[in-house]
Amino acid sequence: MSGRRELALLGGEPLYSKPLYLTRPLVPDEARFHELIATIFRNRWFTNDGEMLRELEKRLALRLGVDSCTTFCNATIALQVALRSLDLRGEVITSPFTFPATVHAIEWTGLTPVFCDIDPATYNFDPASAAEWIGANTCALLPVHVFGNPCDVVGIEKLAGARGLRVVYDAAHAFAVSHLGRPIGVWGDLSVFSFHATKLFHTAEGGAVVGGDPDRLKLLRNFGILNEEVVRGSGLNGKLSELHAAMGLTVLEKVDEEIAARGRLTQAYRERLEDLPGVHFQRTPADHVPNNGYFSLEIDADEFGLSRDQVHRTLRAENILCRKYFFPLCSENEAYRHLPSADPARLPNAHRLAARILCLPLFGDLGMDNLERIAECVRAARAGAERIRRETALR
Numbered sequence: 001m002s003g004r005r006e007l008a009l010l011g012g013e014p015l016y017s018k019p020l021y022l023t024r025p026l027v028p029d030e031a032r033f034h035e036l037i038a039t040i041f042r043n044r045w046f047t048n049d050g051e052m053l054r055e056l057e058k059r060l061a062l063r064l065g066v067d068s069c070t071t072f073c074n075a076t077i078a079l080q081v082a083l084r085s086l087d088l089r090g091e092v093i094t095s096p097f098t099f100p101a102t103v104h105a106i107e108w109t110g111l112t113p114v115f116c117d118i119d120p121a122t123y124n125f126d127p128a129s130a131a132e133w134i135g136a137n138t139c140a141l142l143p144v145h146v147f148g149n150p151c152d153v154v155g156i157e158k159l160a161g162a163r164g165l166r167v168v169y170d171a172a173h174a175f176a177v178s179h180l181g182r183p184i185g186v187w188g189d190l191s192v193f194s195f196h197a198t199k200l201f202h203t204a205e206g207g208a209v210v211g212g213d214p215d216r217l218k219l220l221r222n223f224g225i226l227n228e229e230v231v232r233g234s235g236l237n238g239k240l241s242e243l244h245a246a247m248g249l250t251v252l253e254k255v256d257e258e259i260a261a262r263g264r265l266t267q268a269y270r271e272r273l274e275d276l277p278g279v280h281f282q283r284t285p286a287d288h289v290p291n292n293g294y295f296s297l298e299i300d301a302d303e304f305g306l307s308r309d310q311v312h313r314t315l316r317a318e319n320i321l322c323r324k325y326f327f328p329l330c331s332e333n334e335a336y337r338h339l340p341s342a343d344p345a346r347l348p349n350a351h352r353l354a355a356r357i358l359c360l361p362l363f364g365d366l367g368m369d370n371l372e373r374i375a376e377c378v379r380a381a382r383a384g385a386e387r388i389r390r391e392t393a394l395r
């Protein structure tokens with residue numbers, strides 16, 4: 001392509017006239033969705049433990065291979081309720097290489113976030129680094145299965161067991177993943193899934209807590225209301241509506257097709273990019289079933305000839321909406337950067353990675369032709385690295 005077409009960054013026409021998105025929500029069968037909505041109208045029951053919600057929770061527990069699945073209006077609230085349900089006090093150790101909600105949930109629950117470093121190959125919470133931060137006030141670990149890649153669940157279990165800590169997993173990316181022959185949701189005390197529209201499985205907005213005591217979780221989700229006359233403790237409103245549950249029921253029918261389609265695209269991306277010097281991939285364990293939720297590249301600027309930011313700019317100029325996930329790190333947020341554990345010197349792997357990761361567009365109906373064009377753009381960036389460096393330095 002470099003011979004045939006000038007890169008948009010260097011003055012050529014953009015490859016796409018309209019944005020090619022990073023992800024697009026899975027669209028369920030519309031007729032089926034309308035059927036369920038008609039039932040909701042007939043029942044005249046829009047929220048509060050309705051028929052759709054009960055059915056969704058039952059089917060999700062089956063699909064996720066867990067005893068119980070308690071849905072919420074989103075994963076951020078679900079994380080807060082998960083932490084709250086364990087009656088924790090003090091510090092929770094988490095990864096800075098995550099979506100802001102992970103850390104905010106700790107803070108909003110009145111707990112103190114403490115950052116540990118990540119494993120440079122898996123991008124996940126490093127139990128060895130976490131061990132250095134465990135002190136008298138530590139009450140829990142909150143690791144994240146980044147891009148659906150299972151954490152070192154055995155190492156984390158050992159550490160938590162030895163130090164008497166609870167474990168809550170942020171499994172927002174890990175729908176339907178399994179590891180060591182077991183569903184991802186069985187590890188730790190609780191796991192939290194996100195059903196936001198940009199996630200693999202979604203209810204438009206939504207989330208769920210897996211594990212724990214479902215009665216306690218339901219109480220916290222509904223103001224603490226036990227019955228007409230008893231309000232037990234302090235709860236919030238974290239309920240998922242019947243309309244969202246209907247969305248989930250119809251999306252669930254298509255999710256395995258979506259996982260398979262993304263799997264084929266992931267394979268195609270790898271084949272087209274793995275020989276490129278300076279391009280590395282996230283290391284995943286052999287014994288896991290992936291969900292193909294994200295496709296990330298790790299760009300080594302010395303080998304590639306361009307930094308991640310320069311590749312990002314090159315693709316963005318073509319209207320390819322790749323993303324720097326997760327940049328900036330949560331530890332750089334003004335709300336947290338004063339924390340001793342937010343010191344960049346203590347988070348070398350996380351800082352290095354946040355400057356190297358680029359997520360490429362991935363969704364079931366992306367299309368192989370689009371994928372080929374995106375991969376070709378990355379290859380063209382590498383081939384034209386010297387010119388890009390020279391000409392963009394002038395601007």
Ligand SMILES: *Cc1c(COP(=O)(O)O)cnc(C)c1O
Binds near residue numbers: 194195196
């Ligand atoms: C999306 C996401 C969340 C928050 O999910 P919501 O359902 O949007 O509240 C939390 N953690 C991670 C890692 C996420 O990617």
